[in-house]
Amino acid sequence: MFRSLLFIPGNNPSMLQNADVFLADAIIFDLEDAISINEKNNARNLVKNYLLTSSVLPKQIILRVNSINTEWFKKDIELLKTNKINYLLIPKTDKSSLLNIEEYLSAFEKENKLVETKIIALVETARGVNDLPLFAENKRLIALLLGAEDLASDLQIKRTETGEEIFYARSKIIYAAVDHNLIAIDTPYTNINNLEGLLKDATYAANLGMKAKACIHPNQLEVVNKVFSPSEQEIKWAKEVIKISLEKPGSGAFQFQGKMIDKPILDRAEKILVKAKHFNLM
Amino acid sequence: MINGVGRFIPNGMQPFVSSDNFLTKERRLISKKTKQSKTVFLDNIEEVFDVLGIDSNMTISFHHHLRNGDKVIKMVSEEIEKRDIKNLHFAPSSIFPSYTKLVDLIKKGNVNEIHTNYLNGEVAKVISQGYLKGKLVMNTHGGRARAIESGDLSIDVAFIACPVVDKFGNGHGATGKSACGTLGYSISDLEYAKKVVLVTDTVVEKLENYQLDSKFVDYVLIVDSIGDRMGIVSGTTEITKDPIGLKIAKDCANLLNYLGLIRNDFSMQTGAGKTSLAVVKYVEEIMKKNHIIGSFASGGITKAYVGMLEAGLFKQLYDVQCFDLEAVSSFAKNKNHIAMTASEYGNPFEKEPICDKLDFVILGATEIDLDFNVNVTTDSMGNLIGGSGGHADIAYGSNVTIIISPLIKSRIPIIKEKVMTVTTPGSDVDILITERGIAINPKRTDLHEKLANSQFPIFEIAELLEISHKITGVPKKIETNEQIIGYVEYRDGTYLDCIRKVKNGY
Amino acid sequence: MKGIAGSKESNDCLITIETSKKTTIEINSIVGQFFYDQILKTVEDTLKEQNIENVSVIVEDKGALDYTIKSRLLTAIERMKEDV
Structure with a gap:
């Protein structure tokens, strides 16, 4: 379960050594876009030795590897041998790239006697968005992350503050995620100094159905965590609904605060409480 | 002798006991100065040195309200260097990186003892390296006031940078071209120093409100500039982004x-x-x-x-x-x-x-x-x-x-x-x-x-x-040189710790 | 042959390694008084592990942790090997 995922450039020792302190639910160590071509090996070495020897590590660790069609991909995947990586984030995922990766990973895991690595698909191309219904059922997937900057570039359009241009992609991701029990993760908000803009953007995405948001600066985490956590009122409501439902077992639908409570609403209340417990909000 | 925080203090010095031990002591006060004559206005520093007879072994104090923008300590230091007065005791309330002239005075033996509450920059560096011939005593802000009023820190001449002075010799920090606000650290110096010189760059007819009372002021030295008030903002004023x-x-x-x-x-x-x-x-x-x-x-x-x-x-x-x-x-x-x-x-x-x-x-x-x-x-x-x-x-x-x-x-x-x-x-x-x-x-x-x-x-x-x-x-573990170059004095006048010369290199 | 890796940003280090007649290690660290021995050991162990001999290594350290020093040295070694 995530609310916030923080990208950390793999070549930045200051960020690495504080990765466990930031309030992110998961850290994404980036070997791809944040790292220039000349520094790919340097960053990989650093992340590898950090994972192997640091006494303090984040709760959940995600590695963004380079694309499968680059010369760096295979070396990046070697980091799975550290046994510290929970998930891989695969750039420019579409149906065929995911199949290729799955094939490579299966062989790699078998050869190195590793458990099956779960994948977060970074959906950031027109093809990726179109292919969603075709690959979302892949058993390795646990989440879908929208990459709106690359998508906008693929579409040859500008990103806007209000994000109309990515409404379709957001919706596609949310529907595919819900349909296949994956976590829908929203694209980062890129203006790191504008926390009010971030709040608006994250709230909008949450209202559409996103369950988490990627961040590109630690100072964004507090806002994002708040938006994607159940509110105090929601938790209170859910507790009361569950309490009453337990007092009236088998009674089917009942009324609470003037509203009809039936199974879908009970389910929602339960999910709120599970999330609240998971993130220590009760 | 080992004191109340487990630190060694040389024999003969009052060891720190506990932070509330002062409650068992009486307040000691020397009498505030009384001045016979009217405040005298002068316009060059040589004259000030001459009339005050500033000479070896005297204690001279300053405040640090103009912080890194202060020019008064520099002006006085240059005059001391020019006259090559030796073995002085300086008691500035703090020492900032811009006080570089003081480095020369320390190295040449013009200033051999220092009392201050805070110091950094080049002066701090040379003292750490052992250039100060006598000792450095580090006070607290409240402790410095206590030391002065009790006579433990006896000041011969206080040079007080003062942004505005009126014709009666009253001074204030709120206005004037070098306004730096309250002058809180200078009040003990004003009241208890044997001689007081306000150094100003702005003289007005009459101040309605003032912090420094002319009854304590012997001389006013008028100069072109007592400092650059922009230098006040030498610390950080923006919220961290880290x-x-x-x-x-x-x-x-x-x-x-x-x-x-x-x-x-x-x-x-x-x-x-x-x-x-x-x-x-x-x-x-x-x-x-x-x-x-x-x-x-x-x-x-x-x-x-x-x-x-x-x-x-x-x-x-x-x-x-x-x-x-x-x-x-x-x-x-x-x-x-x-x-x-x-x-x-x-x-x-x-x-x-x-x-x-x-x-x-x-x-x-x-x-x-x-x-x-x-x-x-x-x-x-x-x-x-x-x-x-x-x-x-x-x-x-x-x-x-x-x-x-x-x-x-x-x-x-x-x-x-x-x-x-x-x-x-x-x-x-x-x-x-x-x-x-x-x-x-x-x-x-x-x-x-x-x-x-x-x-x-x-x-x-x-x-x-x-x-x-x-x-x-x-x-x-860091090895320090055994040579003691100064002391940390607690606010009650007892000694909390020794400061030692640093070892250079690894 | 020569390889350089890292930076002089805080918590990082800049490592220069060059082939030489004998192995020399020079460490300039802002935290040398506390960690000189540990930095030296990291460098020596890494050279040994990589079977590298007869090099001069210069470490300009801004408070890097051991894994950072090791990683920068490994990259510098890779770059030295590629430098012809």
């Missing part, structure tokens, strides 16, 4: 709130560091959300507090020195922005010093040890980099003293088994907040109880030390 600093600040504000310390009529003081400013911002947010109106904030005042005063969040500000130009202009126009003297601020023998009324203070540390002793005087290698200022005064006075700091700075763990130099005794330090956990002084059982069921990450300080060593490795 996520670790912000996290510590947020945790600190939340902890204060959880402890119920942010309530109506509360009072607080913080330093002017970037992380402290973030704490102030978060406290302000909590105050606004819960409709809290505080009693006062004190200390060196920054624009953040000026904004809170103007927004009605605090009823008053008690200001011993203005940290930025916004504070200077607020001091000039707002009657609730009140000047306090160093004595009113932190002198242990003052009846009700402001420091004793504080509910909580937020302070920094270069090191803290397993006994919660704090060092802000030297770095971990023993180089002088600061000093108490008001640190030990308000740590004693306030109800809750909180130290905020990253657990690790450039691979150096902030927690030590023993700090290099004790600036503030651990008995006056209650809580340490770092990005990886919070430690509470075991003697504060009340705080332990209040926080027992909270979600704050509370550790014993030894556990935090262990966590940091796992990250950085165990740092090698």
Whole structure:
């Protein structure tokens, strides 16, 4: 379960050594876009030795590897041998790239006697968005992350503050995620100094159905965590609904605060409480 | 002899016993100076030296309100160098990086003894290297006032940079082209120095309000400029953007709130560091959300507090020195922005010093040890980099003293088994907040109880030390040279620790 | 042949390695008084592990942790090997 995922450039020792302190639910160590071509090996070495020897590590660790069609991909995947990586984030995922990766990973895991690595698909191309219904059922997937900057570039359009241009992609991701029990993760908000803009953007995405948001600066985490956590009122409501439902077992639908409570609403209340417990909000 | 914080103090010097031991002592006061003649106005420094007969072995004092922009200490230093007066004792309330002329005076033996409350820059460096022929004594702000009023620190001539003086010899800091606000640190010098010279660049007919009373002023020296007021803003005035600093600040504000310390009529003081400013911002947010109106904030005042005063969040500000130009202009126009003297601020023998009324203070540390002793005087290698200022005064006075700091700075763990130099005794330090956990002084059982069921990450300080060593490795013990170059004097006049010459290289 | 890796940013280090007649290690660290021995050991162990001999290594350290020093040295070694 995530609310916030923080990208950390793999070549930045200051960020690495504080990765466990930031309030992110998961850290994404980036070997791809944040790292220039000349520094790919340097960053990989650093992340590898950090994972192997640091006494303090984040709760959940995600590695963004380079694309499968680059010369760096295979070396990046070697980091799975550290046994510290929970998930891989695969750039420019579409149906065929995911199949290729799955094939490579299966062989790699078998050869190195590793458990099956779960994948977060970074959906950031027109093809990726179109292919969603075709690959979302892949058993390795646990989440879908929208990459709106690359998508906008693929579409040859500008990103806007209000994000109309990515409404379709957001919706596609949310529907595919819900349909296949994956976590829908929203694209980062890129203006790191504008926390009010971030709040608006994250709230909008949450209202559409996103369950988490990627961040590109630690100072964004507090806002994002708040938006994607159940509110105090929601938790209170859910507790009361569950309490009453337990007092009236088998009674089917009942009324609470003037509203009809039936199974879908009970389910929602339960999910709120599970999330609240998971993130220590009760 | 070993003192109350376990430190060696040479025989014959009063060892520190405990931070409240002064309660068993009587206040000692020498008589305030009385002046027979009218204030004399002069316009060149040579004349001042001649009429005062400034000569070897005298003690000369200064204040530091113009901070890095000060030109008065430079002017006096140059005249001393020109006349090659030897073996002087300097007592500036602080020493800033811009006071480079003092380096020459130290190296050439013109200045051989120094009393000050804070020092950094080149002067600190040469003293650490052992160039000062006599000793350095580091006071607290309140302790300096006590030392002066008791005659322990006897001043022959006080040069007081004063932004505006009237024709009667009264002085003020609020106006004039070099306005720097309150002149709180200079008041003891004014009242008790044998001779007082106000140095100014602005003379007016008559001042209605003034902080420096002409009855203590012997001479006024008129010069072109006493300093560059832009140099006041030598510290940091912007809130930190560092996520670790912000996290510590947020945790600190939340902890204060959880402890119920942010309530109506509360009072607080913080330093002017970037992380402290973030704490102030978060406290302000909590105050606004819960409709809290505080009693006062004190200390060196920054624009953040000026904004809170103007927004009605605090009823008053008690200001011993203005940290930025916004504070200077607020001091000039707002009657609730009140000047306090160093004595009113932190002198242990003052009846009700402001420091004793504080509910909580937020302070920094270069090191803290397993006994919660704090060092802000030297770095971990023993180089002088600061000093108490008001640190030990308000740590004693306030109800809750909180130290905020990253657990690790450039691979150096902030927690030590023993700090290099004790600036503030651990008995006056209650809580340490770092990005990886919070430690509470075991003697504060009340705080332990209040926080027992909270979600704050509370550790014993030894556990935090262990966590940091796992990250950085165990740092090698630093060997200092045995040669004592100075002392940390506690606010009551007893000795807290020795400062030793640094060893160069590895 | 020569390889350079890292930076002089805080918590990082800049490592220069060059083929030489004998192995020399020079460490300039802002935290040398505390960690000189540990930094030296990290460098020596890494050279040994990589079977590298007869090089001069210069470490300009800004408070890097051991894994950072090791990683920068490994990259510098790779770059030295590629430098023809």
